[in-house]
Amino acid sequence: MTKERRGARRGALTLGNPHSRVSPGRSEPIARSFTEFLGGPLGRFSQVGTQRWWTPLRLLVTVALSFLSLAYMAKANCLHGNEVAGTAQLDWSGNKQYVSACYTDIIPLYSGRGLDQPGFPYSYSWQENGVTRYMEYPVLTGIFQWIMATITRLGYPAIHALFPSVPEVSFYFTITALTMAVLWAAVVAMLAELAGNRVWDVVLVAASPLVVVHAFTNWDILAIAAAIGALVAFRRHHLVTTGILIGVGTSFKLWPAFLLGALLIVALRSKKLRAWCVLVAGALATWLVINVPVMLAYPNAWGEFLRLNSQRGWEWTTIYAVLSRELGWSGLDPAGKTPTDLNMVTLLLFIAACVGIAVLGLCVRRRPRVAELVFLIVAAFLLINKVWSPQYSLWLVPLAVLALPYWRLIFAWGLIDAATWTILMWHLLGAENKGAPAGLLDLFILGRDGLILIIVALVIRQMLGKSVDKVSRDHDGCDPLALAGPFGCQDRWALSPKHPQPDKTIEREAMKS
Numbered sequence: 001m002t003k004e005r006r007g008a009r010r011g012a013l014t015l016g017n018p019h020s021r022v023s024p025g026r027s028e029p030i031a032r033s034f035t036e037f038l039g040g041p042l043g044r045f046s047q048v049g050t051q052r053w054w055t056p057l058r059l060l061v062t063v064a065l066s067f068l069s070l071a072y073m074a075k076a077n078c079l080h081g082n083e084v085a086g087t088a089q090l091d092w093s094g095n096k097q098y099v100s101a102c103y104t105d106i107i108p109l110y111s112g113r114g115l116d117q118p119g120f121p122y123s124y125s126w127q128e129n130g131v132t133r134y135m136e137y138p139v140l141t142g143i144f145q146w147i148m149a150t151i152t153r154l155g156y157p158a159i160h161a162l163f164p165s166v167p168e169v170s171f172y173f174t175i176t177a178l179t180m181a182v183l184w185a186a187v188v189a190m191l192a193e194l195a196g197n198r199v200w201d202v203v204l205v206a207a208s209p210l211v212v213v214h215a216f217t218n219w220d221i222l223a224i225a226a227a228i229g230a231l232v233a234f235r236r237h238h239l240v241t242t243g244i245l246i247g248v249g250t251s252f253k254l255w256p257a258f259l260l261g262a263l264l265i266v267a268l269r270s271k272k273l274r275a276w277c278v279l280v281a282g283a284l285a286t287w288l289v290i291n292v293p294v295m296l297a298y299p300n301a302w303g304e305f306l307r308l309n310s311q312r313g314w315e316w317t318t319i320y321a322v323l324s325r326e327l328g329w330s331g332l333d334p335a336g337k338t339p340t341d342l343n344m345v346t347l348l349l350f351i352a353a354c355v356g357i358a359v360l361g362l363c364v365r366r367r368p369r370v371a372e373l374v375f376l377i378v379a380a381f382l383l384i385n386k387v388w389s390p391q392y393s394l395w396l397v398p399l400a401v402l403a404l405p406y407w408r409l410i411f412a413w414g415l416i417d418a419a420t421w422t423i424l425m426w427h428l429l430g431a432e433n434k435g436a437p438a439g440l441l442d443l444f445i446l447g448r449d450g451l452i453l454i455i456v457a458l459v460i461r462q463m464l465g466k467s468v469d470k471v472s473r474d475h476d477g478c479d480p481l482a483l484a485g486p487f488g489c490q491d492r493w494a495l496s497p498k499h500p501q502p503d504k505t506i507e508r509e510a511m512k513s
Contacts, residue, residue, distance in 0.1 A: 056199045057192050064188040064206035068181045071215035072174075078102035079174075081167035088160065088167040095433060101425040105218045106176055110169045115149035122294055122301035134301035136308045139294050140251040141219050148176045177216045183225040184215060190232045191398055194371075196480030198471060201405040205398050209411075209418035214391040217421075221394070223253035228398055230259055231370065235485050239275055243282020250283065251290045255378055255395060257283070261354060262373035263487075265361035269368075269494060270487040311338050314386045316424060317445050325438045339386070346386050353380035362495035364463045369471065369479040371402035372459050379456050383449060390424060393417045396452070402481070404459050405470060413451040420444040 077100040081088045090107070097103040110116055113135050114124030121135045121142045135142045152172040159171050191202045205211075215221065226249030233241040249256025260280060267276035295302040313331070314320035320342070323329045332341035357376045361368045378395055382388050400410055423444045429435030462469045471480065478489040 057189060060188050060192055060199075060202050060206050061185050063203060064185050064211075065181070067207055067211045068184060068215055070212045072177055072181075074212055075102045075104050075173070075177075075216050078104060078107060079167075079170040081165050081170060083165045086164075088165050088170075090167040090169055095429055098425045098429045098435075101213070101422045103425060104173065104216055106173050106216065107169050109145070110149065110172050113145070115145055115172070116153070116168065118153070120298075121146045121149075122298040125301070132300070134298070134304040136304045137219070138251055138253060138305055139291050139302070140248065141222060141253070144219060144222060144252075145176075148172060148179065151175055173216070176219075180216065180219070180221040184211070184221050187221070187225050187228050187398065190228045191401070194228070194231055194235065194402060194481055195405075196471075196483070197474045198405060198480075201401050201407075204401045204405065204407060204410045204414075208397050209414040210394050210397055213418045213421045214394045217391040218389065220253065220391050223249050223256055224395060224398065226252055227256040227259060230256065231481055234263070234279075234370075235481050235483065237486050239278045239486055240282045243279040243284075244286045246279065246283040247286025247290070250287055255381060258377045258381065259374055261358070261377055262370055265358055265368065265373055266370055266482065266487050268362060269491055271492040272487045275486040309387065310343060312387065313339055314342070315388055316427075317390055317420065317441075317448075318386055318388045319383070319445075319449065320386055322442045322445055326442055342386055346384055349384045350381060353377075353384060359495070360460065360463060364494075365465055365496075366463070366469070366472070367479070367491040367494075368463050369403070369469075370481045371399060371471075371479075372404075372463055375399040375403040376456060376459060379452055383452065390417075390421045393448070400455055402471070404455055404462065406455075406458070409451070409455060409458075413448070413455065416444065416451055417448045420448050 078092065078097050079090075080096075081090050083089075113121060114126075115121060117124070122139075125132050125134050127133070135145075137145070149172060152168065152175055155175075156168045156171050159166055160168075188202060188206045191205055192199050195201050226245050230242050230245035230249060233245055246256055246259050249259075260276075260283060263279060264276055267273050291302070314324070320329075320331070324331065331339065332345060333339045354377060357373065357380065361373055375396065378399055382392055382396070397414070400413075404410075420441075423436050423441050426436035427438065427441045458467070461467050472478065475483065482489055
């Protein structure tokens with residue numbers, strides 16, 4: 001067993017063999033120009049891995065914290081308040097949240113979901129258009145908001161005494177942002193292990209433009225941390241822990257459950273179906289333990305997430321909204337009615353996409369890497385779904401980096417996606433306030449979707465063996481996520497009875513690299 005595999009099995013953080021570490025200054029054009037500015041790429045006799053303080057892990061976490069600071073500053077203009085009659089009031093006058101593009105769900109939902117009052121969040125309700133509304137987030141996301149709100153209410157009197165103009169909700173946002181910043185730094189640290197010999201690819205996550213605009217737009221970092229933690233546990237051969245973290249992640253957001261689908265394909269290729277069943281059992285048991293108490297105590301509140309998502313129409317930045325704005329398409333359902341047909345169509349399209357990904361994963365010559373499969377499933381979900389809240393793009397960042405570490409492409413997508421948020425905020429000002437025209441917003445949405453589709457196409461091409469898989473190549477043909485995991489690296493079965501012979505041109509290209 002290799003040293004890396006022994007370290008992973010023991011649970012120690014492993015960043016791959018320093019002598020096998022890929023230098024982006026040599027392999028990535030976008031990094032090459034930066035390293036030239038710093039003094040050039042590593043020399044032949046460089047002592048890689050001997051730095052005592054500025055290790056790759058510490059440097060990546062430092063970069064992540066720097067960009068998280070920018071993320072906080074991006075929302076700072078929405079935190080200002082004024083003291084009125086001894087009470088600090090939040091100042092969103094002049095459509096500041098749109099003009100500054102500093103909008104965040106964390107601020108309006110503090111009072112909007114009763115978090116500024118004592119009591120369990122799922123016991124709170126209000127009337128909206130004749131309908132009784134409840135907290136619409138999955139259980140753990142709601143509980144996280146409640147914990148942050150409780151800390152806020154306990155600590156705010158001291159803050160108000162020192163800074164009278166700071167609103168309570170701004171303190172709540174800051175507490176929430178600090179907690180999620182710690183979790184995002186942990187995500188970057190875990191990705192440094194998952195990246196193996198390509199540890200510097202993680203800078204694409206730490207320094208992503210999407211972190212600046214969306215780290216604190218909503219609570220999506222919670223589910224990302226659980227999902228990446230599950231992949232680390234899987235790599236370390238901790239099956240039960242993997243299942244538990246998937247169950248936890250699914251209690252934050254739905255999408256971490258998609259990891260089970262990707263791992264099923266790898267389990268079938270490895271003939272390790274029993275191990276996969278352990279994962280499912282752990283995930284299901286954890287989800288039930290978390291959800292059943294709330295389901296029994298507050299059934300209507302627990303079902304609000306499902307009710308709202310089934311009854312809401314398409315979101316501003318989905319392909320359906322683009323078709324409506326550009327072509328005048330009125331949708332599949334009568335106006336003002338529950339979008340039953342749209343729900344069914346999007347569900348069937350997503351199921352078809354998952355079946356296609358499964359067939360592809362079972363037929364390709366090389367066993368697909370876990371990150372490739374998870375990325376394809378989550379990307380299909382976002383592209384097909386009727387709801388694509390802009391911050392959902394943050395889900396794809398770590399998955400895309402692990403699946404296809406093409407630096408220029410990933411950065412280009414991040415920049416366009418981040419700009420889409422700014423254009424959306426400008427558009428929401430409305431024509432009466434000289435907001436951006438719908439055509440400009442749709443252009444950026446199509447640009448974002450187009451770049452994601454390019455990444456999807458390149459991942460599929462990579463899986464088919466039509467292009468070099470840089471991650472597999474730099475790990476001796478193995479998946480770094482499965483290096484010491486329960487499924488191992490050996491491919492034992494495929495749906496295709498005869499595997500195509502490897503492309504000699506690709507092999508020669510890999511040898512040159």
